[in-house]
Amino acid sequence: MEELNLKFVSQKISKIKWQPVPKQSLKVADTFVTGSWDDDVNKICLWKVNSGVQDENLQRDLEPQKICEAAIEGDVTDLCYVAEDQLMVTSSTGSVCMFKHNNHTGLEFCSIWKGLHEMQGESVSCTCIGNRGDDMVATSGEDGRLIILNINQTKPVRIQDNADSCTINSLTFLTQSEILTVNSFGQLKIFDIRRDSDQPVNIFSVNEDNTPLHCVDKHPGQPHIVAAGGQDGMLTIWDIRKDKYPMTLLEAHSAAMWEVKFHPSNPDHLFTCSEDGSLWHWDGSAMNILTNLVAFCWVERMYTIAPMSESSPWISVESSRHKLEINSLLPNKSLPVNSLDIQDSILLCGTDSETIYTVPVPNLC
Structure with a gap:
């Protein structure tokens, strides 16, 4: 069995992200990017791991090798690929930069949107x-603020000045027109960018304590x-079609949860990392077997065939949480684990202890 690799990189890692591979490609992900924080000169770095066979035991060399790097003004706060070779970088200066890399020869600076985020004339962090x-x-x-950019235009397409009254910590596109955000007041909001209004179309709250949500x-x-994931380390699972409150609250880490990620092709598996120095694998596959069996019996009694698209361990987690397996993936806790990303069967994470962990997670692909 492959063992995890620990790489000392002499910089605190704030964000880590796999470079995407073409959806139709048989290529295994082998290149990723990191961003640093709390340094005199922060950097984004491009890394490569060996995706081929290393020895007679079919073990791969999972130690990443640095390909190139580029300096960033301020702390790196988030990373996002818009194409296989186009990378967006956000910083604590309130700015967004775009870089391009070709054939792993270097990082080429392309564009910058300066000072997108500010308060009373002073730049504030662009968080996500x-x-x-x-x-x-x-x-x-x-x-x-919620700001929409077209990467081919120098000015924002839209600025929603009044999207929120507190910090928005993370966001994701639900659909082509809907954006989901989480904020420091413990709220999850959905915005429809087709509407003229800055106001969200829906607001969900974890509880009355207003514990900040980070990811x-x-x-x-x-x-x-x-x-x-929240400041209290709790994991919340929502079905945003139905409830104003999260379907399930799961006790998780002992400190703030900084990132949560479904496996992109095997979403019965979920991964989280925390301020407490831990990295967890939430395995819901046993719950999914139970869900499918129940659904199959129901279909048989009805003498019909129905699509099983609603079958998900995360929808039924409340009734079958005893089937949920949680595994700690790091040998010991140290400084905060700030970021993670998963592709194929390799999990990456970056820490405040100036290390990158490359963790094999078998049987996911």
């Missing part, structure tokens, strides 16, 4: 960015199912 699969991206920040991810096959 998301794209919808084309030239359009959305950013948010400490100013509560959110949508189910890749069922976008009405979303997972969010």
